[in-house]
Amino acid sequence: MIIIPAIDLRGGRCVRLTQGQATAETVYSQNPVVVAKRWCDEGAEILHIVNLDAALSNDDERTLKALERILYEVNIPVQFGGGVRSLDDVRRLDELGATRIVIGTTAIENPVLLSHIIDEFGSTIVVGIDARDGKVALRGWEKISNIEAVDLALKVSEMGVERIVYTDISRDGMLSGINLEATRQIAETSGVKVTASGGVASLDDIYAVKELEQYGVDSLIIGKALYEGVFTLEEALDAADSGEEE
Numbered sequence: 001m002i003i004i005p006a007i008d009l010r011g012g013r014c015v016r017l018t019q020g021q022a023t024a025e026t027v028y029s030q031n032p033v034v035v036a037k038r039w040c041d042e043g044a045e046i047l048h049i050v051n052l053d054a055a056l057s058n059d060d061e062r063t064l065k066a067l068e069r070i071l072y073e074v075n076i077p078v079q080f081g082g083g084v085r086s087l088d089d090v091r092r093l094d095e096l097g098a099t100r101i102v103i104g105t106t107a108i109e110n111p112v113l114l115s116h117i118i119d120e121f122g123s124t125i126v127v128g129i130d131a132r133d134g135k136v137a138l139r140g141w142e143k144i145s146n147i148e149a150v151d152l153a154l155k156v157s158e159m160g161v162e163r164i165v166y167t168d169i170s171r172d173g174m175l176s177g178i179n180l181e182a183t184r185q186i187a188e189t190s191g192v193k194v195t196a197s198g199g200v201a202s203l204d205d206i207y208a209v210k211e212l213e214q215y216g217v218d219s220l221i222i223g224k225a226l227y228e229g230v231f232t233l234e235e236a237l238d239a240a241d242s243g244e245e246e
Helices: 032-041 061-073 087-096 105-109 111-124 149-158 180-190 203-210 233-242
Strands: 002-010 013-017 025-029 047-051 078-081 100-103 125-132 135-138 143-148 163-168 193-197 217-222
Touching (some): 002 061, 013 032, 025 032, 032 047, 032 061, 047 061, 061 078, 061 087, 078 125, 087 111, 100 105, 100 111, 105 111, 105 125, 105 135, 105 149, 111 125, 135 149, 143 149, 149 163, 149 180, 163 180, 180 193, 180 203, 180 217, 203 217
Parallel strands (some): 002 217, 047 078, 100 125, 193 217
Antiparallel strands (some): 013 025, 135 143
16 A cells, blocks of 8 residues: 655645645745655655646646746655646646656546547546536546546546545545545546545554455555645554554
8 A cells, every 4th residue: 555645735835735736725834845854754755736727727827837946856756736727738647757647637528639649648647526516526626526436446447547636525635534425436437547645644544444345446545644744654654554543
């Protein structure tokens, strides 16, 4: 089980939004490069970075500059998403050095474009499925569609996507625990690798997500619990490696 620290960027700063609400922002650092280097130094194998400005259709110049600095300063892979809605967006991020590129809204609004992107970039492309009550959220979580998350998971799997990041947005930033049942359903339905996200509240959540490895859930994104000091990254990595509670 791979633990992936999250770095959410807004206005070039490291922040967290409670349930994705733009008005519920907590700033954790003015310098996300320092945060990225910290997680790297503490043993992270990969980082998950979100461009909240692009996801919310705001100017993201400072955020992209922060991403460039992070990619220059750290030597571990970076998974990057948020507002990736065109082939040019993907090409730009690929040129910057992002190892994985997460596509969300486009997977629903323009499946033909997604197909072209997959053809060009293959396993670099990850589909982010963010859901509330099982329904897929769009446009920086500001709109809830009528599309079932499990249906989208199956559809993108059939298109050739090899990995999904699944987030229950009602739990994101709430320290209320992972939605294990929904995460398992996404993995079982799609048959592809799944990264779980949203709501990690304790080391018990890590042990619980490890139980889903048999279904293809191989990694877990953690944000607020690390920033709030609920546990350390070292403790999270140990839990992911151990497989059973001490």
